[in-house]
Amino acid sequence: MTDIDTSPIPERKRGSGVKMVYDLLRDEILDLVLLPGSPIDEVQLAERFKMSRTPIREALVRLAGEGLIDTLPNRSTMVANIDFLNMHTFFDALVLMYRVTTKLAAQYHRPEDLKVIRAHQAEFAAAVQAQDALAMIATNAAFHSAIAEAGRNAYFTGLFNRLLDEGRRMLRLYYQSYDDRLPQRFVEEHDDIIAVIANRDVEEADRLAKLHAEQIVHQIQKLFAREDRLDVAL
């Protein structure tokens, strides 16, 4: 017998479904393709990915575990809102994690870590050069995440990556309307940080990381202050 239709659908492998949905939804949430507060429909997703609701639900449970979506029992589930009221707790945590991960990187990094870090820094510099705000956000996060990895503390990298994700979401929210650009200064600060890590200067790593983090926090706060004024005007 002759097979006419050899299954035009990609024919996913068993178990790959959840990961695919998880990764894609995660990206769409962090890239603000799915805006905070927007509803998530299981059935719709099931149709879109051509699979049953079961793997979709598993992906959603995972995302809920990371705080990226909120689930009201027996009711709707939606993209997690950004908590502007407790923003300062976010900043506190971010600054501390910048400091501790950079310190640990200075202590525990291996030669190959520096290569990865420098590569991310090159991408960040390129993004700044090109004045591509969205790329800046992404590459900056990747740069600091790589530093944290070099510190080799899974507890810290876990929290830090979560904070970087949340920060990415917040920044995108504002860079969508304002095509402001992060200053060249950040590129230089990154270079300095790489240098002290390479020198294994833990004290100086802490100091620079603190300065850099506060610099970034300040930048974000300025952004929000401007937006606040706009909100009042509306």
Place this chain on the structure above:
Amino acid sequence: MTDIDTSPIPERKRGSGVKMVYDLLRDEILDLVLLPGSPIDEVQLAERFKMSRTPIREALVRLAGEGLIDTLPNRSTMVANIDFLNMHTFFDALVLMYRVTTKLAAQYHRPEDLKVIRAHQAEFAAAVQAQDALAMIATNAAFHSAIAEAGRNAYFTGLFNRLLDEGRRMLRLYYQSYDDRLPQRFVEEHDDIIAVIANRDVEEADRLAKLHAEQIVHQIQKLFAREDRLDVAL
């Protein structure tokens, strides 16, 4: 027609199933009723709780998200092992979280927080008095968790609670064979910490928390050292 069997099973409410399984498995893992590395059978759990595998699986996905169980795709799932090799990363994170949460508690606590904290301290003191090692572990964790709550930073409390859970698991592992007792000294240190929090003395809170944390870490390390010697003897 006469109904003979009027459903003797509690008749759970819709949606309560997953939470029940999640909570119970979580407790059993943290209390070492389920030992690290022991396999988890979905079908068995489904029979035990008299429900289908679907809600069981959801609970397992959540536990996996918190790192309490490990899942090999298409293969078995088991209680997460304790990572003795990277123990120092655990201690680093624990000490830092002790410090930062205590500091924030000194800054941001409200009067009612102190009541809760003092209540937990009373329970801890009672456990020490009764030389109930297991109770000490639990009440000590609750005490510090309450302090962290008073600091009102969800990012920190999230990581800290996770660390406390992991610590509870490690300690139980050893207090099962050794009925050693944490010294009375910890009770006094707790009292001192409560005092500086009440005084809103942030600097001193940091200092005491650091000392206390290092004290506890030292205690745990002593325990492990003793056990290590035993392992060699086997």
Place this chain on the structure above:
DNA sequence: TGTATATTATTTGTCGACAAGAATTTTATC
């Protein structure tokens, strides 16, 4: 016309069944 109740529709949580992978056992071959 506005409010309360009943009806319908939508969506979520749970179930039993089935199929794909992996582990285990059995059979075949040297």
Place this chain on the structure above:
DNA sequence: GATAAAATTCTTGTCGACAAATAATATACA
């Protein structure tokens, strides 16, 4: 008797269907 291949058992991942909970709509009544 040891190794390789085949068959079987077992466990997991996925599916379609159904029922409970909620939301939306229609109806009744003042």
